[in-house]
Each structure stands twice: as C-alpha cells, then as structure tokens.
Amino acid sequence: MVDDMNIPHGTGTLPPLEYDWANDPDGLTPADFDTKDWLLDSLLSAIPGEADTDKAISIGLSVHGTVLSGRAVSFARWTKLWTAYLAESGGRNGQELGEGFQVVLPDAVQHRTDFRNRREARHLPVPKPEYLNLTHVKVVIGDQLVNIRFTRVRTSQIDAWWVGEFGEEES
DSSP states (O other): OBOTTOOBOSSTTSOOTTOOGGGOTTOOOGGGGOOSOHHHHHHHHHTTOSSSSSOOEEEEEEETTEEEEEEEEOHHHHHHHHHHHHHHHSHHHHHHHHHHHHHHHHHHHHHHHHHHHHHHHTTOOOOOOSEEEEEEEEEEETTEEEEEEEEEEEGGGEEEEEESOTTOOOO
8 A cells, every 4th residue: 555655554664554542552652753854764664674784785864964874773782782882992980881781772672673573473564663763973073074883873864865875986
C-alpha cells in the first residue's frame, strides 16, 4: 500500500495505514513512526542495520547548518567501539566511564534487540532508531575539518544527507 507521498506502508518498519493503534501491545502511537526522510530511514535499516556487525556506510550530513561526515554503524557496534575507546584511552575518568558504560550499555542493546525481535515475531511494525551513530567523524568548522571519533545525531534533526565522506574521491 502507498500513501499520497508514495511511501509504502505495511512493509519494513512502517505500519499499514489501517493499523489498530488502540490495541498495540506496547502502546505505540503513530508518532513513534514519524519520519522526516523515509529514504534515509530505509537506507540505515539496511546498512548498518541494528545488529552488531561490521556493516557500515559512509555518510555526510547537514544538521542545523553544521556539516559533518563519518561512518554510520549500528548502535550495538557503536557502543562497543565507544566504550572500548573510553576505557583504553580516556585517562582515569575515561577508563571509569568506559568500564561503567561497558556494564550498562549491553543491557540497552539487548533490550532493543528483544523489543525488535518480539515485534517482528508477531508481525508488528518496529519503529526506527531515533539516532544515527557515527564513527570517524569529520566536522566542518569554518575552513577546517575537525576529527572526532564518535558522535550520535538525532535523525529528526538531519536537514540533508549524502552517501560518502569528506576526502573520498568520486569514481
């Protein structure tokens, strides 16, 4: 089924247009499925997806006038990379933060995985993640590129996007 904006419903993560919201077992509402960019959401559900894999895609973003690029990875992968980085190279506070997050974040990842699996097993729509997780990030500040290792961007805040990173040559 396609709505007036040519967005397919009843496939992927978008619920069918006739979905019975009053009986959703998790109390989800149409607002939980709002999307600013169906194409971006579809791309990110395929690559990197949500599993803890090495799948990643180079992506550039404009977010409220800030331009950045990096490698989009799943939340599961991002949390492992970020917490390991903090624990290994963040000094005393970073080490404590990293070790603390290494205890807490696997539960958050498992909760999302269980939620997604339960809804998929019952053939229920699954809302998209709210954040895009990036590694190897380059941010444009004036005429300079500033490198940061990790960041997260709320997908609803993305104004524009493209596939590729700064410094990649087109073929």
